Amino acid sequence: xxxxxxxxxxxxxxxxxxxxxxxxxxxxWWMVTSSIKPISDIFAFPPQLIPQNYDWTTYSxxxxxxxxxxxxxxxxxIAAVVTIGTMVVSSMAGYAFARIRFPYADTIxxxxxxxxxxxxxxxxxxxxxxxxxxxxxxxxxxxxxxxIFGAPSVFVTFVMRQFFVTLPAELEEAARVDGLGRFKIFRxxxxxxxxxxxxxxxxxxxxxxxxxxxxxxxxxxxxxxFTLPQALTQYTDAYGGPMWNIQLAAAxxxxxxxxxxxxxxxxxxxxxxxxxxxxx
Amino acid sequence: MAVAHQxxxxxxxxxxxxxxxxxxxxxxxxxxxxxxxxxxxITFVLVPLGLVFWYSLHEWNxxxxxxxxxxxxxxxxVLEDTNLLEVLGATTIFSVGLVVxxxxxxxLLAVLLNQKLxxxxxxxxxxxxxxxxxxxxxxxxxxxxxxxNGGINGMLLMVGIEGPNxxxxxxxxxxxxxxxxxxKNVGLNMILFLxxxxxxxxxxxxxxxxxxxxAFKQFRRITLPLISPTILLTSIITIVGSLQVFAxxxxxxxxxPGLSTTVLVYYLYQQAFQFDYFGYGxxxxxxxxxxxxxxxxxxxxxxxxxxxxxx
Numbered sequence: 001x002x003x004x005x006x007x008x009x010x011x012x013x014x015x016x017x018x019x020x021x022x023x024x025x026x027x028x029w030w031m032v033t034s035s036i037k038p039i040s041d042i043f044a045f046p047p048q049l050i051p052q053n054y055d056w057t058t059y060s061x062x063x064x065x066x067x068x069x070x071x072x073x074x075x076x077x078i079a080a081v082v083t084i085g086t087m088v089v090s091s092m093a094g095y096a097f098a099r100i101r102f103p104y105a106d107t108i109x110x111x112x113x114x115x116x117x118x119x120x121x122x123x124x125x126x127x128x129x130x131x132x133x134x135x136x137x138x139x140x141x142x143x144x145x146x147x148i149f150g151a152p153s154v155f156v157t158f159v160m161r162q163f164f165v166t167l168p169a170e171l172e173e174a175a176r177v178d179g180l181g182r183f184k185i186f187r188x189x190x191x192x193x194x195x196x197x198x199x200x201x202x203x204x205x206x207x208x209x210x211x212x213x214x215x216x217x218x219x220x221x222x223x224x225x226f227t228l229p230q231a232l233t234q235y236t237d238a239y240g241g242p243m244w245n246i247q248l249a250a251a252x253x254x255x256x257x258x259x260x261x262x263x264x265x266x267x268x269x270x271x272x273x274x275x276x277x278x279x280x
Numbered sequence: 281m282a283v284a285h286q287x288x289x290x291x292x293x294x295x296x297x298x299x300x301x302x303x304x305x306x307x308x309x310x311x312x313x314x315x316x317x318x319x320x321x322i323t324f325v326l327v328p329l330g331l332v333f334w335y336s337l338h339e340w341n342x343x344x345x346x347x348x349x350x351x352x353x354x355x356x357x358v359l360e361d362t363n364l365l366e367v368l369g370a371t372t373i374f375s376v377g378l379v380v381x382x383x384x385x386x387x388l389l390a391v392l393l394n395q396k397l398x399x400x401x402x403x404x405x406x407x408x409x410x411x412x413x414x415x416x417x418x419x420x421x422x423x424x425x426x427x428x429n430g431g432i433n434g435m436l437l438m439v440g441i442e443g444p445n446x447x448x449x450x451x452x453x454x455x456x457x458x459x460x461x462x463x464k465n466v467g468l469n470m471i472l473f474l475x476x477x478x479x480x481x482x483x484x485x486x487x488x489x490x491x492x493x494x495a496f497k498q499f500r501r502i503t504l505p506l507i508s509p510t511i512l513l514t515s516i517i518t519i520v521g522s523l524q525v526f527a528x529x530x531x532x533x534x535x536x537p538g539l540s541t542t543v544l545v546y547y548l549y550q551q552a553f554q555f556d557y558f559g560y561g562x563x564x565x566x567x568x569x570x571x572x573x574x575x576x577x578x579x580x581x582x583x584x585x586x587x588x589x590x591x
Contacts, residue, residue: 102310149320251417
């Protein structure tokens with residue numbers, strides 16, 4: 001299939017890809033540009049692909065109407081803690097399932113894999129009741145503990161196990177002869193080699209936490225506890241209708257930092273995903 | 281985990297063999313390594329799964345604070361709930377539409393990105409970019425675009441077409457929520473397909489060309505069979521993922537108009553957390569669990585028939 005393409009085919013392919021790109025790229029452009037238009041222009045006809053007038057006060061309203069800085073911090077620190085915690089829990093479990101022989105390892109692995117089969121939506125009702133009893137409703141604990149230890153981390157454990165299985169046994173043998181214990185072998189030998197795999201699962205763990213929506217709206221009830229996805233939907237007028245320009249400004253502030261990181265490190269994002277044992 | 285590696289002094293001659301043999305130390309280390317994950321799965325998955333089943337056998341009145349055992353009553357309600365029929369219909373249309381559209385678009389994009397063209401990495405990054413855009417931000421801007429007087433209808437009007445009120449009419453609302461979700465996440469499957477395509481040995485195509493097989497036939501006879509494990513994997517991930525879609529529905533349509541976009545997860549959320557029917561909500565959770573389990577099992581069974589080879 002990979003041949004030298006004729007110039008005409010080349011142009012056709014570029015043309016096709018550019019058309020296909022529109023629904024992928026245009027919404028982001030429309031979000032950013034509409035957020036800086038005055039409210040009178042955002043539904044203007046014909047649509048203004050490039051803003052004619054600017055109104056930056058929308059952005060200050062984002063911060064006036066809600067504790068947006070606090071909400072930003074909530075999302076950021078929760079996602080960071082979840083990412084680090086998941087890396088620790090899942091790389092250790094993945095390592096043990098791949099490299100350590102211990103009784104009932106296969107049975108325990110099957111039990112853990114059950115987490116893949118049970119979407120967190122299935123258990124949201126009892127989880128709410130459990131956290132209610134524990135006095136942790138309207139705190140960030142459910143958003144931190146469940147992803148790190150529960151079902152969402154199982155996928156990461158699985159990916160890490162697939163990675164550690166491929167490590168050559170000789171590496172560890174040599175370390176054992178030198179008298180290193182299991183934890184040191186894991187920490188000093190296996191983990192450094194796992195950096196690329198860890199980096200890509202870290203990206204997706206972060207995004208997963210950053211995007212959580214059902215859990216925050218179930219568990220959190222006060223504005224200063226909200227995470228970003230939840231906060232974005234709260235910019236509504238007296239009738240419950242969205243205040244579009246403010247929502248779009250807040251959405252832009254939410255989306256742009258991650259997009260910028262992605263642009264800088266897109267190779268790691270894309271190739272990491274492809275090489276993380278996800279291949280069929 | 282600190283205990284595991286403190287015992288590596290060598291045994292002295294004449295002393296009995298130490299209790300901490302390598303095998304024992306490994307067993308302990310193994311248990312300690314997996315303990316956080318195992319305890320987590322028990323606490324946050326298995327116990328809640330047991331509880332959700334227990335709740336589903338009860339009538340739970342939050343206001344009166346009563347919790348009465350009613351056996352299979354909630355399950356009979358599932359059978360009699362006419363709304364649920366509509367919900368399951370919407371869930372089916374949503375999931376099937378999503379999977380078909382997502383996988384075909386992902387495959388098309390992967391084939392395009394697999395061509396030798398200058399600047400292909402830029403295209404790859406752009407097609408992938410919605411994956412990293414915050415889900416609710418993405419949904420909000422699409423909701424904005426799909427308003428009656430929004431950007432999409434504005435552009436349609438410029439070419440003389442009066443667009444529908446996308447999110448307020450049954451059919452277009454369903455199409456909208458599917459399409460918004462497809463563009464958001466198709467990049468993931470696209471990359472997995474691209475990796476699979478690049479794993480197909482080039483010699484096979486060479487040989488086929490020498491035999492005079494046209495491009496389409498090469499695709500059907502070589503490419504598709506060889507990437508079938510990836511197709512299966514992505515279809516499982518995508519279909520299970522489609523059953524978990526919640527934010528898009530909550531932001532775009534709130535399940536409406538009527539029940540036309542109320543998928544099972546959204547219905548479950550409404551019953552449990554908006555109407556406080558925790559018992560019935562739990563029964564719906566069990567239903568969701570059974571659907572996911574059956575689908576996953578069926579797809580792994582299909583692997584034996586459809587997948588051409590496996591690594």
